[in-house]
Amino acid sequence: MCEVPVFYATTEGQTKRIADRIAERLREHGLDSRAMAIASDETAAIDWNRVRGAVVGASLHMRKHQAEAVSFARLHNRVLSAIPAVFVSVSLAAASMNADSVAAARQLAEKFAVDTGWRPLRISSLAGRLAYTQYPWLVRLVMRHIARKEGGSTDTSRDHEYTNWESVEHLADLLASELQQPGNAAASHAELRPSA
Numbered sequence: 001m002c003e004v005p006v007f008y009a010t011t012e013g014q015t016k017r018i019a020d021r022i023a024e025r026l027r028e029h030g031l032d033s034r035a036m037a038i039a040s041d042e043t044a045a046i047d048w049n050r051v052r053g054a055v056v057g058a059s060l061h062m063r064k065h066q067a068e069a070v071s072f073a074r075l076h077n078r079v080l081s082a083i084p085a086v087f088v089s090v091s092l093a094a095a096s097m098n099a100d101s102v103a104a105a106r107q108l109a110e111k112f113a114v115d116t117g118w119r120p121l122r123i124s125s126l127a128g129r130l131a132y133t134q135y136p137w138l139v140r141l142v143m144r145h146i147a148r149k150e151g152g153s154t155d156t157s158r159d160h161e162y163t164n165w166e167s168v169e170h171l172a173d174l175l176a177s178e179l180q181q182p183g184n185a186a187a188s189h190a191e192l193r194p195s196a
């Protein structure tokens with residue numbers, strides 16, 4: 001039972017942190033919200049009749065969002081397109097000093113919507129985290145090389161966060177105000193419930 005679920009897929013944990021903050025902020029607005037992993041029993045058991053709005057978050061690895069997020073958005077594209085729902089794409093390119101990289105991250109986020117057939121109310125491309133301490137040594141080396149090119153930190157002794165938490169909160173604030181507008185008070189998409 002959750003009115004505004006914040007679904008997420010994560011590989012190193014940053015999208016979960018972002019999802020947790022969005023859900024917390026939505027609760028501060030008086031909405032019933034919780035972050036839940038896409039690949040979880042909680043998500044599988046979601047009662048779509050009660051869902052008034054949603055957020056789906058996923059992160060980029062090798063220019064791709066997690067496969068489970070793609071499948072999930074594809075499976076539920078009709079119901080997600082019928083309610084105020086936001087897609088959040090988390091990447092390092094979004095934090096780049098290079099405008100082309102920032103634009104490329106945005107394009108990959110938009111491609112997610114095209115590929116899944118989901119028309120989100122809004123697409124947000126957010127900067128994530130360089131999680132050097134979690135990477136195997138070869139990945140650490142590659143990520144350090146990319147960071148050097150993109151203007152990120154090359155200090156591999158610790159992690160570096162690039163997420164703009166004010167943008168995260170703003171995203172939640174906007175969604176809350178859309179959900180609290182008169183006329184958006186009740187779910188009206190029962191006929192769009194997925195049969196699965």
Ligand SMILES: Cc1cc2nc3c(=O)[nH]c(=O)nc-3n(C[C@H](O)[C@H](O)[C@H](O)COP(=O)(O)O)c2cc1C
Binds near residue numbers: 062091092127
């Ligand atoms: C192996 C690997 C590949 C990555 N590939 C990309 C990429 O193609 N584009 C990008 O912008 N960021 C890339 N990143 C950075 C991640 O998107 C970033 O660290 C993000 O915060 C990860 O989010 P998560 O912790 O929720 O998985 C990559 C990171 C790793 C470790």
